[in-house]
Amino acid sequence: MAGQAEKVFVPTDDELLQAQSDLWRHSLCYLTPMSLRCLATAGVFTSTDAGTYRLNPLSYLLVDGVRIDGDASQTAIVRAAASRYYVEAAMGLADWFRKDFDGPVPSPFEDVHGAAIFEESMALLDPEMDQLIHDAVAAHDHMGIGPVLRQCSELFEGLETLTDCGGGDGTTARSIVEAYPHIKCTVLDLPKVMDKVLLPAEEGAVKYVSGDLFHVVPPAQAVLLKLVLHFWSDEDCIKILAQCKKAVPPRDAGGKVIVIDIVLGSVSAGPMLETQHLMDMLMLVMTRGRQREEKDWSDIFTKAGFSGYKIVKKLGARAVIEVYP
Numbered sequence: 001m002a003g004q005a006e007k008v009f010v011p012t013d014d015e016l017l018q019a020q021s022d023l024w025r026h027s028l029c030y031l032t033p034m035s036l037r038c039l040a041t042a043g044v045f046t047s048t049d050a051g052t053y054r055l056n057p058l059s060y061l062l063v064d065g066v067r068i069d070g071d072a073s074q075t076a077i078v079r080a081a082a083s084r085y086y087v088e089a090a091m092g093l094a095d096w097f098r099k100d101f102d103g104p105v106p107s108p109f110e111d112v113h114g115a116a117i118f119e120e121s122m123a124l125l126d127p128e129m130d131q132l133i134h135d136a137v138a139a140h141d142h143m144g145i146g147p148v149l150r151q152c153s154e155l156f157e158g159l160e161t162l163t164d165c166g167g168g169d170g171t172t173a174r175s176i177v178e179a180y181p182h183i184k185c186t187v188l189d190l191p192k193v194m195d196k197v198l199l200p201a202e203e204g205a206v207k208y209v210s211g212d213l214f215h216v217v218p219p220a221q222a223v224l225l226k227l228v229l230h231f232w233s234d235e236d237c238i239k240i241l242a243q244c245k246k247a248v249p250p251r252d253a254g255g256k257v258i259v260i261d262i263v264l265g266s267v268s269a270g271p272m273l274e275t276q277h278l279m280d281m282l283m284l285v286m287t288r289g290r291q292r293e294e295k296d297w298s299d300i301f302t303k304a305g306f307s308g309y310k311i312v313k314k315l316g317a318r319a320v321i322e323v324y325p
């Protein structure tokens with residue numbers, strides 16, 4: 001076998017030198033954030049001929065108070081992802097694979113820390129970290145919706161009501177209502193999230209409801225699941241989608257579920273595909289979910305009783321999918 005491999009694979013000198021350089025780069029990537037010059041070569045800043053560094057679109061997102069369609073700072077995501085909680089959970093992955101669990105399998109995060117993100121246990125373990133995770137989700141939430149509103153207007157045509165299921169503090173719903181004032185939006189999220197929404201129970205066209213998406217989804221013409229399903233196992237996604245199906249009218253009356261999530265492989269190569277795979281690993285470490293290829297999405301839609309779906313648009317690492325009852 002070894003002899004065979006030697007015969008078929010003879011790298012050129014250029015390939016060998018590139019491979020060695022890539023290996024150094026991957027092995028030493030933990031040093032990148034420690035130097036401005038390394039950050040610039042990694043694309044976080046732009047270096048100028050004058051020997052200075054300036055912001056580029058990536059670093060612009062790390063400036064406190066930066067505004068693109070509202071507050072767009074993404075620092076909470078970086079601080080959460082680089083926190084000891086996330087890193088220790090990832091370091092626990094090898095042990096987690098070797099364990100035999102009795103009953104439901106916890107995520108590696110739960111196994112290492114004894115608490116689950118978005119649950120009360122996290123707030124009890126470390127209220128500051130719990131708040132940082134919620135801030136990271138809100139930042140995430142905000143960034144995703146602008147391009148959807150600008151590039152997928154057909155999603156909202158003819159819609160009068162929409163429920164944003166797992167809609168966090170309502171950032172997405174408020175952006176939708178701002179762009180399409182005739183749409184009445186309901187935001188459903190857990191009581192612990194709704195308790196922190198510092199708004200009256202009803203604010204203009206956005207209504208806030210505390211509840212559990214496994215039990216009941218407030219009825220509307222369309223239900224939005226934005227960055228929600230990747231958190232859950234296939235079995236749980238089918239249960240959630242079945243609740244969403246009950247909440248919307250039939251397809252010929254305009255009923256639909258809008259899923260915004262990663263479709264693995266929707267980009268063919270390069271850093272965007274690497275991002276998709278890293279986000280899949282993040283789900284493995286932090287949750288009981290995963291990112292899905294198109295055939296996985298198709299399977300769970302069918303099993304939840306839907307008649308069809310359409311990938312409306314691929315937007316960066318994510319895609320927008322319409323699912324029909």
Ligand SMILES: C[S@@+](CC[C@H](N)C(=O)[O-])C[C@H]1O[C@@H](n2cnc3c(N)ncnc32)[C@H](O)[C@@H]1O
Nearest residue numbers: 118140141166167168189190211212213226227
């Ligand atoms: C990853 S966040 C996505 C938030 C938002 N949709 C976005 O686009 O960023 C998942 C959301 O689902 C909510 N969630 C988790 N379990 C839930 C449940 N059982 N019922 C309702 N909401 C839930 C969380 O509180 C959180 O706000």
